[in-house]
Amino acid sequence: MTIVVAPLSSSGPRSKPALDPRAAATGQAIAEAFGATTCAAIVGPSHSGKTQAAMAALDAIDPSGAQTVHTSAAILNTNAPVAPSDRSATWSSFDAIVERFREAAPRCVVIDEAGSSPAPVQPYDLAQARARALLTQWKDAGTKFIVIGHHLSETLEGWGQWLGAEGFTVVDAPTGTLRTRRARLEAGEPGANPVADKNVRGAEGRERLHRPLGNAFFARFGRDDD
Numbered sequence: 001m002t003i004v005v006a007p008l009s010s011s012g013p014r015s016k017p018a019l020d021p022r023a024a025a026t027g028q029a030i031a032e033a034f035g036a037t038t039c040a041a042i043v044g045p046s047h048s049g050k051t052q053a054a055m056a057a058l059d060a061i062d063p064s065g066a067q068t069v070h071t072s073a074a075i076l077n078t079n080a081p082v083a084p085s086d087r088s089a090t091w092s093s094f095d096a097i098v099e100r101f102r103e104a105a106p107r108c109v110v111i112d113e114a115g116s117s118p119a120p121v122q123p124y125d126l127a128q129a130r131a132r133a134l135l136t137q138w139k140d141a142g143t144k145f146i147v148i149g150h151h152l153s154e155t156l157e158g159w160g161q162w163l164g165a166e167g168f169t170v171v172d173a174p175t176g177t178l179r180t181r182r183a184r185l186e187a188g189e190p191g192a193n194p195v196a197d198k199n200v201r202g203a204e205g206r207e208r209l210h211r212p213l214g215n216a217f218f219a220r221f222g223r224d225d226d
Helices: 021-033 050-061 073-078 094-101 126-141 154-164 194-221
Strands: 039-043 068-072 108-112 144-149 167-172 177-182
Touching: 021 039, 021 050, 021 167, 021 177, 039 050, 039 154, 050 068, 050 108, 050 144, 068 073, 068 094, 073 108, 073 126, 094 126, 144 154, 154 167
Parallel strands: 039 144, 039 167, 068 108, 108 144
Antiparallel strands: 167 177
16 A cells, blocks of 8 residues: 555644754754654763754654654554553654554654664564565655654664664754764665564573583483492
C-alpha cells in the first residue's frame, strides 16, 4: 500500500507553550537540517530542553500540529496504552496513531525516550513488527523523525541509523550545537540490535560462569585412576 503525507482536516490546532529562546533557535536549526536528512537526534541530560527543542522544530515544520506525532519508543515497541497520569501528556498511543493517520502519514514524528528502547530493526514480536511496518511506510512517504535520548548511546544510534538512512543530525540540547553523523552501516547491512547483542553477551557470560564448575566436576569423577 502506498501512503502519502497529507493534511488531516479532523485534527485541531496544537497549543503552543512559550519556548525558551535557545530551544526555539535550536528547533529552527533542526528544521533546516531536515533538508539534508530525514532524522535528527536530540541528546542531553534531564531538564536540558530536549523536548522544547523538538516542539520548536515541530512549530517550524508543521505550525498547526495537525500532521505531527509525539510518542515514545516504548509505546511503539509494546503497543502499551498511555496512562492518564503519565507525565508526558502529549504522548500518543500506538492505536491512537494508527487510527488518526490511517492511509496518510505525518509530516514529522517525535520519538521520546529512544535511548531506552531499541528500534524495531529486527522485530521480536507482533507489536514491534507493526511498528517497523508503520515507520517504514512513513519513511518511504517522506516523514521526518526526531529521536530523543540522554546521550548518544548505541540504542539511540540504532534509531538514527535506521530512520536517517544515509546519516542523521545530532543536536546537543544544552548548547544547541548541531553536527552531522553518518551511518556506520553499509547499505543493505542489517541494523544494530542492542537487545540481541545483550542477550548474546549474557549467554556467553553464563557459559563462562558455569564452564569451570562443569570441567572440575567431570575431571573429578572421570579420572581413570579413581
